[in-house]
Amino acid sequence: MSQTTVSRALGGYPEVNPKTRARIVQAAEQFGYRPDKRARSLATGRSFNIGHVLTSRNKTELVNPIFGDFIGGLTETSSAVGYSLSLTLTEAAQEEAIYRKLKSEGAVDGVVLQLPRPNDPRIALLKEIGLPFVVHGRSTNVTTEYAWVDVNNRRAFERATQFLLDLGHTRIGLINGDETMDYAMRRRSGFEDTLKAAGVEADPQLMSRGFMTEDNGHAIARDFLSRPDRPTALLTSSVILAIGARRAIQEANLTMGKDVSLVCYDDDLSYLSNRQTVPVFTAVRSSVLLAGQEIAKMLIKQIEEPDSELSHVLLEAELVVGQSTGPVSKPFI
Amino acid sequence: MSQTTVSRALGGYPEVNPKTRARIVQAAEQFGYRPDKRARSLATGRSFNIGHVLTSRNKTELVNPIFGDFIGGLTETSSAVGYSLSLTLTEAAQEEAIYRKLKSEGAVDGVVLQLPRPNDPRIALLKEIGLPFVVHGRSTNVTTEYAWVDVNNRRAFERATQFLLDLGHTRIGLINGDETMDYAMRRRSGFEDTLKAAGVEADPQLMSRGFMTEDNGHAIARDFLSRPDRPTALLTSSVILAIGARRAIQEANLTMGKDVSLVCYDDDLSYLSNRQTVPVFTAVRSSVLLAGQEIAKMLIKQIEEPDSELSHVLLEAELVVGQSTGPVSKPFI
DNA sequence: CGTAAATTTTAAAGCGCTTTCAATAGTGCA
DNA sequence: TGCACTATTGAAAGCGCTTTAAAATTTACG
Numbered sequence: 255m256s257q258t259t260v261s262r263a264l265g266g267y268p269e270v271n272p273k274t275r276a277r278i279v280q281a282a283e284q285f286g287y288r289p290d291k292r293a294r295s296l297a298t299g300r301s302f303n304i305g306h307v308l309t310s311r312n313k314t315e316l317v318n319p320i321f322g323d324f325i326g327g328l329t330e331t332s333s334a335v336g337y338s339l340s341l342t343l344t345e346a347a348q349e350e351a352i353y354r355k356l357k358s359e360g361a362v363d364g365v366v367l368q369l370p371r372p373n374d375p376r377i378a379l380l381k382e383i384g385l386p387f388v389v390h391g392r393s394t395n396v397t398t399e400y401a402w403v404d405v406n407n408r409r410a411f412e413r414a415t416q417f418l419l420d421l422g423h424t425r426i427g428l429i430n431g432d433e434t435m436d437y438a439m440r441r442r443s444g445f446e447d448t449l450k451a452a453g454v455e456a457d458p459q460l461m462s463r464g465f466m467t468e469d470n471g472h473a474i475a476r477d478f479l480s481r482p483d484r485p486t487a488l489l490t491s492s493v494i495l496a497i498g499a500r501r502a503i504q505e506a507n508l509t510m511g512k513d514v515s516l517v518c519y520d521d522d523l524s525y526l527s528n529r530q531t532v533p534v535f536t537a538v539r540s541s542v543l544l545a546g547q548e549i550a551k552m553l554i555k556q557i558e559e560p561d562s563e564l565s566h567v568l569l570e571a572e573l574v575v576g577q578s579t580g581p582v583s584k585p586f587i
Numbered sequence: 588m589s590q591t592t593v594s595r596a597l598g599g600y601p602e603v604n605p606k607t608r609a610r611i612v613q614a615a616e617q618f619g620y621r622p623d624k625r626a627r628s629l630a631t632g633r634s635f636n637i638g639h640v641l642t643s644r645n646k647t648e649l650v651n652p653i654f655g656d657f658i659g660g661l662t663e664t665s666s667a668v669g670y671s672l673s674l675t676l677t678e679a680a681q682e683e684a685i686y687r688k689l690k691s692e693g694a695v696d697g698v699v700l701q702l703p704r705p706n707d708p709r710i711a712l713l714k715e716i717g718l719p720f721v722v723h724g725r726s727t728n729v730t731t732e733y734a735w736v737d738v739n740n741r742r743a744f745e746r747a748t749q750f751l752l753d754l755g756h757t758r759i760g761l762i763n764g765d766e767t768m769d770y771a772m773r774r775r776s777g778f779e780d781t782l783k784a785a786g787v788e789a790d791p792q793l794m795s796r797g798f799m800t801e802d803n804g805h806a807i808a809r810d811f812l813s814r815p816d817r818p819t820a821l822l823t824s825s826v827i828l829a830i831g832a833r834r835a836i837q838e839a840n841l842t843m844g845k846d847v848s849l850v851c852y853d854d855d856l857s858y859l860s861n862r863q864t865v866p867v868f869t870a871v872r873s874s875v876l877l878a879g880q881e882i883a884k885m886l887i888k889q890i891e892e893p894d895s896e897l898s899h900v901l902l903e904a905e906l907v908v909g910q911s912t913g914p915v916s917k918p919f920i
Numbered sequence: 921c922g923t924a925a926a927t928t929t930t931a932a933a934g935c936g937c938t939t940t941c942a943a944t945a946g947t948g949c950a
Numbered sequence: 951t952g953c954a955c956t957a958t959t960g961a962a963a964g965c966g967c968t969t970t971a972a973a974a975t976t977t978a979c980g
Contacts, residue, residue, distance in 0.1 A: 257930085257931090257966085262929095265968085269929090270928070271927085271929090286691055289966080289967065289968095292625060292629040293966035293967035293968090296623075296626050296936065296937085296967070297966080297967045297969080298935085298968065299935075301624075308659070317655040317656045317858065318655070318858055319859075321655040323650045325655075326654075326676070338694070340636070340673055340674075341672040341673075343662040355621060358623075359621050359624040360623050468859060468860070469863065497801075501833075525651055525652040525800055526801060527802055530802065590938090591961080594938060595939095602957070604957080622936080623936055625936080626937035631937085632965075923980095924977105925979100929974070931971090931973085933968105933969090935966105939963090939964090940964100941962090942959105942961080943958105943961090945959085946958085947957085948954095949952100949953090950951100950952090
């Protein structure tokens with residue numbers, strides 16, 4: 255059998271006699287033969303890798319809680335169609351250099367961009383160097399066209415806030431993520447605008463932002479709850495923050511869901527389930543694992559059909575009512 | 588300039604005139620030239636990838652909490668020396684096939700093995716197919732030589748148990764991970780043996796195992812604490828389990844650190860810090876991120892110096908005393 | 921049965937590097 | 951100045967595939 259025929263038989267090309275193909279496939283199986291990925295990459299000009307660049311601004315941020323589930327989603331989908339996920343880590347200052355390198359080395363066929371900020375320069379960069387990409391999230395003020403998958407963060411926080419307003423809460427504390435990130439800005443404006451629409455003035459003293467650790471959730475909630483006009487409800491940007499806030503509530507001898515209501519954003523992380531019959535936390539939920547799957551699918555399509563339109567997916571978070579919310583009970587009556 | 592000289596200049600070979608090299612390096616920089624990774628791989632027979640295979644036994648296990656930090660550690664070290672981490676996901680039944688494929692395709696230069704069970708067949712398999720690997724953990728009953736990095740899990744649980752015994756606790760509940768895994772078996776025997784050595788009989792009713800979710804920690808602790816002869820102390824295999832257990836303690840109107848002591852194993856996850864001035868949880872701690880770094884270093888050395896000895900690293904967990912433990916207070920006096 | 925068309929197979933070029941081996945330029949010393 | 955040697959550079963082969971173009975075989979049909 256010639257090289258060519260084998261390649262075509264295994265590659266699934268049509269112009270090969272079914273009998274020949276069967277024979278080749280059988281032989282390949284028997285001897286455990288598989289086309290060398292390196293040679294294949296060189297010949298086709300494709301690497302069958304999708305890239306993801308992690309930047310280490312600092313150790314706390316290096317590995318964020320959603321990282322595992324997100325990567326899991328990406329990997330699940332890309333593995334199924336023969337791509338693997340290629341991870342690289344770099345200092346934030348080197349990020350541009352890394353993308354250029356990935357491109358010129360031909361190390362990846364496309365990349366996934368995470369945690370965009372407003373006007374994120376990486377988008378223009380990737381367009382310039384011609385590396386296909388999909389953004390997890392959106393970047394405010396970027397007017398050029400790019401593919402993205404995002405949760406409707408603004409709407410999610412509007413719904414969460416409205417839900418608390420409907421229960422009678424007007425003193426609501428916000429414990430948000432890093433507000434230099436686009437997603438956190440959208441959440442905050444969803445929160446503020448809903449309050450305003452209800453004629454409630456947002457108290458800057460009750461709006462915080464920062465790393466989304468259990469510790470921070472605890473510290474901020476404790477601070478909020480120690481104020482004379484303490485909030486009757488808290489809204490947090492993650493389950494981990496909520497767990498910290500719950501600790502602060504309990505330490506203040508208050509009861510969650512009664513004295514203090516708590517709503518959180520829930521990424522539906524597989525190891526931090528909030529999916530009990532009646533969930534512990536009332537939440538706006540959207541699975542980051544699913545987002546990862548969607549992004550991988552979209553990126554691979556873009557790689558394999560470069561002329562197809564760039565697409566966008568806006569996921570809506572669902573509101574799930576759990577045990578952590580209840581009608582307002584005025585603290586000082 | 589000839590192909591050859593350029594390759595040598597950029598590759599750092601000694602037999603090239605310093606002036607020539609400088610000129611080439613400068614030109615490469617100017618034009619953004621970098622050797623194509625695919626061609627380089629084909630020519631050298633190396634892929635400059637290290638592989639990690641995830642198996643999806645089920646969704647809950649797909650992404651475990653330590654996954655992110657572990658990957659972060661691997662990536663940090665391997666990126667620094669020009670390797671990238673290549674992730675693949677497969678069903679458990681396909682795991683052997685995937686390793687064979689990675690080898691025959693030349694997709695990776697080596698792999699990292701996680702969560703070994705006793706007598707883990709993957710070790711023999713990888714030796715057979717000749718793919719360099721390092722195990723995160725050890726596999727009981729495997730007598731052949733292999734490289735590993737492990738925490739002294741047995742010792743860690745001995746120390747944790749002894750610490751509780753020293754505080755006067757004898758009714759101690761164990762909330763362990765999946766005991767078909769080697770690490771969890773070692774933890775359990777460390778626990779049991781220490782009790783036995785102190786003349787305390789371990790109560791099978793107070794030893795549980797399972798997925799390490801917040802929910803499970805809560806459910807198991809609630810069960811334990813509802814018994815007439817409830818434990819005065821709990822020992823959990825992860826911080827997330829401990830957080831669930833804390834919730835159960837509080838719901839039972841007990842005070843952690845006073846009515847019920849709690850010690851946990853702490854992987855020092857970056858987003859689940861237990862490093863406050865006085866840590867919330869008393870814990871035996873060992874950073875999984877550091878383990879990832881160590882493993883990457885070891886694997887790359889094995890790849891680049893195939894004749895070097897296989898090495899082993901046994902990390903000791905440190906005992907950190909936090910707010911969650913105190914002397915026993917008899918519940919029924 | 922012969923020839924044109926369709927189907928199937930093969931030879932050979934090329935992907936962009938590394939590496940072996942040969943060639944050339946440079947150096948020290950008699 | 952010339953020779954042996956060393957330092958430096960270059961030509962060419964080869965890594966293992968895919969793909970183009972050509973050859974061989976089969977099929978269709980008058």
